Amino acid sequence: MTDEKLREIQEVFIKRLSEFFPYKSGGKHKDFSKLDKLNLSESNRKHVSMSVNSTFTYGRISPPRTLGLLEPLFNPDEFTLFKEAYSYQAEKAKAIRMERAKTIHAYRKTIGRPTKSFSGGLEKGSVTTTANSEQVKIIKQTESGNYIVEVVGNKEKRLLGRDDMRLVQPSCPTKLIY
Structure with missing residues (x-):
């Protein structure tokens, strides 16, 4: 039909x-x-x-x-x-x-999200200090608003949370104390 x-x-x-x-x-x-x-x-x-x-x-x-x-x-x-x-x-x-x-x-899915181009005040290529005092260079911002960064000095790439500006992976592993 x-x-x-x-x-x-x-x-x-x-x-x-x-x-x-x-x-x-x-x-x-x-x-x-x-x-x-x-x-x-x-x-x-x-x-x-x-x-x-x-x-x-x-x-x-x-x-x-x-x-x-x-x-x-x-x-x-x-x-x-x-x-x-x-x-x-x-x-x-x-x-x-x-x-x-x-x-x-x-x-x-797009309502309330930041724009794709670098929002949150951090620009591509800028250098910032994280919560655990590391200097990082912004490589790009992901869709979720987090940043992919490169640690200044050793060229290691990591993920940086957009809200708290702390590295998702700490630079040194934490030890449990019993």
């Missing part, structure tokens, strides 16, 4: 519903008197009337529950066609929702 075929089927579906449920003489409200022939419970009747109204509003095929309740009004070929079109319509809507979710997720 294609999008154009779906639109055609949606138009046929709405046309058929408008034949079953025409506007009352005032032209504002639908006439749901045909629902009396279907012998629906009060909750099903309310569901069908709400679903039909939303169908006219949004121009989409009704969900399976409504289609099932309205099945006696359609001929079998139409009913099968409408069910297939609803399945395609639901798959398409799901694909669109998933695509939007990916876009929103990608956008949310």
